Amino acid sequence: MTRDEIKAALTAVMLTLFELEETQIIESASLYDDLDVDSIDMLDLLLSIKQETAVELDFEPEDFRDVRTFGDLLDVLERLT
Amino acid sequence: MSETVIAPLLSRRVAAAGMSYVAFGLFAPLPAAISQILRIIPIRAERRQLYTRQMIQHLCWLFTQLMQLFGLYRHVVVREIFDNPSGKLVVANHPTLLDAVFVMAYIPNVCCVAKASLARNFFTGLTLRQAGFVLADDSNLFEKLIDKLSHGENVLLFPEGTRNTSDLELNFRRGAANLMVASGCDVLPVILQCRPRALQKGEKWYQVPAERAEISVTICRPFSAEELVDQTQPRTLQYRQITRALVAFYRCRLTP
Numbered sequence A: 001m002t003r004d005e006i007k008a009a010l011t012a013v014m015l016t017l018f019e020l021e022e023t024q025i026i027e028s029a030s031l032y033d034d035l036d037v038d039s040i041d042m043l044d045l046l047l048s049i050k051q052e053t054a055v056e057l058d059f060e061p062e063d064f065r066d067v068r069t070f071g072d073l074l075d076v077l078e079r080l081t
Numbered sequence B: 001m002s003e004t005v006i007a008p009l010l011s012r013r014v015a016a017a018g019m020s021y022v023a024f025g026l027f028a029p030l031p032a033a034i035s036q037i038l039r040i041i042p043i044r045a046e047r048r049q050l051y052t053r054q055m056i057q058h059l060c061w062l063f064t065q066l067m068q069l070f071g072l073y074r075h076v077v078v079r080e081i082f083d084n085p086s087g088k089l090v091v092a093n094h095p096t097l098l099d100a101v102f103v104m105a106y107i108p109n110v111c112c113v114a115k116a117s118l119a120r121n122f123f124t125g126l127t128l129r130q131a132g133f134v135l136a137d138d139s140n141l142f143e144k145l146i147d148k149l150s151h152g153e154n155v156l157l158f159p160e161g162t163r164n165t166s167d168l169e170l171n172f173r174r175g176a177a178n179l180m181v182a183s184g185c186d187v188l189p190v191i192l193q194c195r196p197r198a199l200q201k202g203e204k205w206y207q208v209p210a211e212r213a214e215i216s217v218t219i220c221r222p223f224s225a226e227e228l229v230d231q232t233q234p235r236t237l238q239y240r241q242i243t244r245a246l247v248a249f250y251r252c253r254l255t256p
Helices: A003-017 A037-051 A071-081 B012-028 B031-037 B045-069 B099-106 B116-121 B122-130 B142-151 B177-185 B235-254
Strands: B073-079 B089-092 B110-114 B154-157 B187-195 B213-219
Touching: A037 A071, A037 B099, A037 B110, A037 B235, A071 B110, B012 B045, B012 B177, B031 B045, B031 B177, B045 B073, B045 B122, B045 B142, B073 B099, B089 B099, B089 B110, B089 B177, B099 B110, B099 B187, B110 B116, B110 B122, B110 B142, B116 B122, B142 B154, B142 B213, B154 B177, B187 B235
Parallel strands: B073 B213, B089 B154, B089 B187, B110 B154
Antiparallel strands: B187 B213
């Protein structure tokens, strides 16, 4: 998948899960401070991505240890798919 | 910011505060000390943990009575349930330093989430471990709490995370909601009020109100996640809605 395709899938999932507006989901947005996504939310998010999107994902929790922004998350997903 | 009038340093009330702190220091290691002595009796670790918690409950109750006796605070307990709760997520707002003591005085078999500094403290550390309390920085905190709830222990959480600066601040984080959804347990709200406000963050032990404060403890009926939210929704939405429902509940009960 291309980065744009991953971004579209991820954005769609986040809009379903997190009471966000699409305009908030930008690459520089901090997951915790701007988007109010905490560590428990991240687990639910990754599970949703696996179950509900075409993104084929095989991951370990450590892969996301340094993820702080939406852009960081995209980078990791791009690397893992 | 608190508008409570503080008692002068050389006053009966400050002396009462000092005596209360000394009493707490003497009481705190007692459950662990007695529990260590009980080791000579061949009982299972779970029973020993339960006995330790029973002792903690009695000592917390005694401590609250002592503070009343010393004339430091008076307190009022209102119960909306009369049977002993089990396997409940006990949540409370957090206006004072002694909130955990008041909750533990009136709710049995409570597992607390303790700050790491309390584990390192000589007076409280041994008791914490014998009572099976979990440390806030434990990497498996969430799983351990779910396990405890499933075994019938009551888990105490302060959703505000730290003492508030006003009753209606109610800056609840989602930990309680996360646990409710993950474990399927009911929440048992406890409402704490202190009038005038006392024992607040940043206050020294001798900064007590000039007027005797009243601490009220209301133990509400438990309710389930099902009563609060539509559980067919994604869990992440449930966490947020449950948290808002809890805030609304507390706001309603705390608004004069």
